Amino acid sequence: MCLFDLRDVHFAYAGRAPVLAGASFQLHEGERLAINGHNGAGKSTLLRLMVGLLRPTAGAIIAFDAPRQKEADFHEVRRRAGLVFQDPDDQLFCPTVAEDVAFGPLNLGQSRDEAMAQVDSVLSLLDLMYLRDRITHKLSGGEKRLVTLAAVLAMSPAVLLLDEPTNALDEENEARLVEILQSLPQAMVIVSHDPHFRRKLATRSLVLRGGVLGAAPEAAAQCTHAVTR
Amino acid sequence: MCLFDLRDVHFAYAGRAPVLAGASFQLHEGERLAINGHNGAGKSTLLRLMVGLLRPTAGAIIAFDAPRQKEADFHEVRRRAGLVFQDPDDQLFCPTVAEDVAFGPLNLGQSRDEAMAQVDSVLSLLDLMYLRDRITHKLSGGEKRLVTLAAVLAMSPAVLLLDEPTNALDEENEARLVEILQSLPQAMVIVSHDPHFRRKLATRSLVLRGGVLGAAPEAAAQCTHAVTR
Amino acid sequence: MHIVDGALSNPVVIGGAVVALGGIAMGLKRLPVERIPAAGVLSASFFIASLIHVPIGPSSVHLILNGMAGLVLGWAAFPALFVALLLQAVFFGFGGLTVLGVNTVLIAAPAVAVHFLCAPVIRKGPARRAAVWGGVAGAASLAMTGVLVAFALALTGDAFVPAAKLVLVAHAPVMVIEALLTGAAVMLTRQVKPELFMKEAWG
């Protein structure tokens, strides 16, 4: 089954040069697709388009087998595709970890008790129960990153969209993240600058360059990223 | 001559785990020292300690051949060591570019005319005269970055402390920045994630890891940064 | 909430301007230069918060949050809210020029009042109790604003008395929302950054 199918997507921020100029790709069940590209290439923009936080100026976004155009179309997409933002601080706005993780389930209409049960199960899954009652704002960068992942997983999405998930992670936490992600059944789109991380996780790689997605020359050299950055 | 000499510096933010745990290094005249380290390693904290915006919990900061402890000690340090902040929006607080660049010189006791002459000379040096009367919050990310550098250079510092200066720069502006920095006579501490930028500028490299500064394994391979990130 | 030019009688407009000048002067006197960045950045936050539309039944209202502004800023709420109103008037055509003083008083005076009534309780004690008092502050400041608007209208002429009553009624549901929101905001800030309310010098 095809989870996402982007066809010739064009996008420009108001009054700026185009960011995407005909980006196309498909994401299939069970895939972990890595997307690479230099700073400002439009990787975050692409992920935001996929969940309808931005609308393409041209092209089609087909998600979960239905074309998505209006805001209402994307409500379902956002339930089934969880986006982890590039900057954890943009995503964490509740005082405590438990409340932040419960935010998504509550939005899906769960009762307070159901949501709290969900919080506990997700935090246990990620081995993060010790953070449950901590103040989000005072976590370290790495802890924040893991909590944002938990917050998205709490919505039981079918697809994970990860925007530079290794940002702010030290080696230990990064190894842990790799392990967690490898164990998850979800299909994923992973935006990352880090070739080692990509290699460990991705089943397929693309590069965003000049507003279009192309095949990644990963095989060419270990150092591709040094060229593309 | 030794410009900065940090000895066994320890630091923790209130109620948090230690960020620095015995960081030491020396900066000598004419050097361009690159400091690398993953997100949250404490690089920005280290620079803030050097100019006395934070005080170490233990260890000594010797700057320009004098130990510095009290707020008053650091007034001179701040005049002679110019810190360019990680987020240009934190540093460009004046309404117009000219006012922002003049802020430092006026604080050093220059008259309005002297300060304006200094503004013009620094902006000309960096080829930024066309930005002189622009509104700071309407500059692009790259322009903001270059103006913050101008604002610091306007104080004629002996040392430049640059916190991720290539953030938010496109390739063109980055090339320009490299050229400018290469032409400047000042000693520098450059915090940067970008191995190419470091390689082009640095005369020496250190890595901040686990709260201490160690030798950078730059020589080992082109791909070191992939390991250290 | 914004009263427009030409609606109020001259004595009310002039009285408002005088009180606003006094409040602004008082606020600036207690605002040392080192605090100006903080006050300016907070003023910008409240400007943005006032653009947030919150649903209420089938309709929606935009937030005022003068209670929260008062709790955080104290007397500095006068100049800070004046600046926000000035920018709104000039660039959005919202409100008016001669009534800028009146409008400032309508919003800032209750803010300062709840600062002295509620901020001392909010600074200490458990976060939950602080949140309740935050809610009280949010409701009380908006209620006071409603009363002041009604008062300004009624002072202008008897013909406005029904409109004044309507203003009071219209404020009631918004009061509830501001109370809940301010309560939650206080809850968060008390846990995350209690220092936000500790700035004695603001008061």
Add this chain to the structure above:
Amino acid sequence: MSILASLAPVRTMPQARFGAVDPRARVVLSVGFALVTVGLSELVALFAALAMATGLMIMAHLPVGSTLRRMAAMDLFIFALIAMLPFTTPGTPMFTIFGFEASREGLYHAVQIALTANAVALAMLALLGTMEAVTLGHALHALRCPERLVQLMMFTVRYIEVLGEEYARMRQAMRARGFRPRSNWHSYRSYGYLVGMMLVRAIERSERILGAMKCRGFTGRIPLLERFEMRRRDWQFVAGFAVALAVLVGIEVANVFV
């Protein structure tokens, strides 16, 4: 966020007739216009004031459509305020609706308010709304507004966009997690947290700003540098504007004594 962008001038228009007029003059003239208009009571004079404001709007090259839309938003609000006046003001009956009698005096008063408010708002948008907020600050400083008030305004203007973008990203992140605002406790609490978090991040930013100021030798002064100069054309514009205001007063006086 487009609404924040509009804190910038409604439109930068170097070609506008008074785009180049000294900002100080524009501030003084818009206050003058507001005071005169609020003082008018004759409908003819008020219509003349509205016509003058419309003229200013055209001269300023304001985008007509969006300007009128802004005015309409304000008028909706005014309407709530004045709709009852005809029925609550005693006087000569004019018509009845649902058994309520509308008086001539009340209707007159309502029209007065609507005209005044629209004329002043339009003139203000044309004269002041077309200038950078930063320029407005400089002009107020040059006109001897308290320095600290101007600095407060400058900081506010400086950071509205930065914080607005921060806010926009946080709202996006909420939407991405399925947040849809409703009238319930969950929504209001979430908004409250959002506002609180914005304030926390703002205050932390202000701490970094103060650090940056100290790094550049901050000694308790934030300089404001402005250079304004009244040129011949500025004086001409002021003179013309003054004549127009005098004409407004003339129309009023003539009608009062007729």
